[in-house]
Amino acid sequence: MPKFVEAGDRKRDIIEAAMVVLAEHGFEGLTLRKVGKALGGSTSLVTHYYSTKDELLDDLPGILAVRWQSEIDELLSAADDPADALRRLLLWLIPNTDEKVRAERGRIQFSAVSHRIPSAARVLDRFDHYVRGCFRGLLSDEVPADDMENVIDMLRAVATGIELETVEHKWSSERQEATLKRLVGLLLISV
Amino acid sequence: MPKFVEAGDRKRDIIEAAMVVLAEHGFEGLTLRKVGKALGGSTSLVTHYYSTKDELLDDLPGILAVRWQSEIDELLSAADDPADALRRLLLWLIPNTDEKVRAERGRIQFSAVSHRIPSAARVLDRFDHYVRGCFRGLLSDEVPADDMENVIDMLRAVATGIELETVEHKWSSERQEATLKRLVGLLLISV
DNA sequence: ACGCGAGCGTAACGGTTGTTTCGCAACGCT
DNA sequence: AGCGTTGCGAAACAACCGTTACGCTCGCGT
Numbered sequence: 001m002p003k004f005v006e007a008g009d010r011k012r013d014i015i016e017a018a019m020v021v022l023a024e025h026g027f028e029g030l031t032l033r034k035v036g037k038a039l040g041g042s043t044s045l046v047t048h049y050y051s052t053k054d055e056l057l058d059d060l061p062g063i064l065a066v067r068w069q070s071e072i073d074e075l076l077s078a079a080d081d082p083a084d085a086l087r088r089l090l091l092w093l094i095p096n097t098d099e100k101v102r103a104e105r106g107r108i109q110f111s112a113v114s115h116r117i118p119s120a121a122r123v124l125d126r127f128d129h130y131v132r133g134c135f136r137g138l139l140s141d142e143v144p145a146d147d148m149e150n151v152i153d154m155l156r157a158v159a160t161g162i163e164l165e166t167v168e169h170k171w172s173s174e175r176q177e178a179t180l181k182r183l184v185g186l187l188l189i190s191v
Numbered sequence: 192m193p194k195f196v197e198a199g200d201r202k203r204d205i206i207e208a209a210m211v212v213l214a215e216h217g218f219e220g221l222t223l224r225k226v227g228k229a230l231g232g233s234t235s236l237v238t239h240y241y242s243t244k245d246e247l248l249d250d251l252p253g254i255l256a257v258r259w260q261s262e263i264d265e266l267l268s269a270a271d272d273p274a275d276a277l278r279r280l281l282l283w284l285i286p287n288t289d290e291k292v293r294a295e296r297g298r299i300q301f302s303a304v305s306h307r308i309p310s311a312a313r314v315l316d317r318f319d320h321y322v323r324g325c326f327r328g329l330l331s332d333e334v335p336a337d338d339m340e341n342v343i344d345m346l347r348a349v350a351t352g353i354e355l356e357t358v359e360h361k362w363s364s365e366r367q368e369a370t371l372k373r374l375v376g377l378l379l380i381s382v
Numbered sequence: 383a384c385g386c387g388a389g390c391g392t393a394a395c396g397g398t399t400g401t402t403t404c405g406c407a408a409c410g411c412t
Numbered sequence: 413a414g415c416g417t418t419g420c421g422a423a424a425c426a427a428c429c430g431t432t433a434c435g436c437t438c439g440c441g442t
Binding site for chain 2: 024025026027028029105108109111112113114115116121124125128150153154156157158159160161162163164165167168169171175178179182183186187190
């Protein structure tokens with residue numbers, strides 16, 4: 001292997017660049033030429049590691065889900081107690097910084113195509129499954145088991161709603177957090 | 192004007208066909224050839240009325256917003272009292288039938304491109320402004336004025352969250368309505 | 383020290399896009 | 413009756429897409 005480039009690392013760079021292009025131009029504007037240019041090169045830079053575009057699109061969701069998951073893992077392990085962990089997780093779910101808004105725009109592209117691109121639906125389901133698992137662990141002492149899934153549904157709906165409202169209508173982080181805290185507060189004192 | 196075709200009606204047909212194509216194929220697959228074929232003709236059928244594709248994309252959101260708005264108007268005028276109207280409005284906002292899920296998929300396409308297609312952002316903002324106005328009217332007796340916007344934020348977040356969760360994870364209408372009713376119940380008894 | 387293969391730019395291919403051009407059929411007006 | 417305008421299909425255009433082919437330049441293994 002001359003000119004030492006670790007294939008795994010390079011692929012991650014490519015996925016990173018693809019996500020930037022995706023968030024900016026959507027799936028319709030996600031072209032190999034743009035991804036190559038975003039990396040400061042040409043299309044060959046991409047095609048050398050992914051022989052076809054579909055192969056890249058197949059890889060993208062998986063790498064993304066792993067990254068999100070590890071971000072959450074890190075965040076949860078830094079928490080003092082379940083209540084703190086819950087607060088951190090909920091705050092992570094809402095796009096309260098410019099960078100997270102950009103990432104969220106990328107995520108929405110998956111929702112927009114989930115009904116016709118199976119791998120997009122898969123990453124959304126997998127990530128949702130993971131988040132619900134976190135909630136389940138954090139709430140096991142607070143919520144009776146037979147009401148757990150309903151409570152998680154409500155938490156998911158609230159967080160997801162704030163996500164989309166922010167992307168659509170540019171809610172400020174204060175507005176997001178005020179809405180989140182009040183709804184979650186109502187929710188948790190009622191169970 | 193030979194071969195009597197009312198330009199306004201024909202344009203509405205074209206927008207209708209464009210929305211079908213949009214919900215099915217997303218913005219990336221919204222091509223003039225497909226729209227023409229969906230109308231049983233060729234591209235010229237579209238280009239004759241819209242000299243450019245951008246012109247069609249500019250017109251699409253406006254016509255759509257008017258349609259949504261009139262659907263809500265009709266729904267509200269059929270209500271007996273404010274509480275009933277509020278219930279109907281909230282139920283209208285969640286995609287609880289197959290047809291509404293398809294329409295919702297079309298709407299998500301707008302969110303996905305709202306940061307780079309101004310007319311898409313405009314229709315979302317305009318519709319949101321209208322819905323918030325409805326809420327404001329229906330809640331004026333229940334909610335103190337200085338808390339009104341916060342309460343509306345919460346209602347919007349809940350409804351929007353259920354919308355997106357349904358599109359992403361195929362929530363059943365029972366699951367939607369259970370989540371909606373419980374969250375809105377908590378919300379309204381607290382104010 | 384030298385050859386070979388990895389990394390990547392350039393260029394060309396067929397296909398699809400938005401747009402323009404042209405042509406003709408169908409109707410209202412005089 | 414015939415003329416002009418409107419509605420729309422057919423076809424051609426450059427621009428762009430994914431993909432492939434080719435060529436250069438490195439740096440490691442021997």
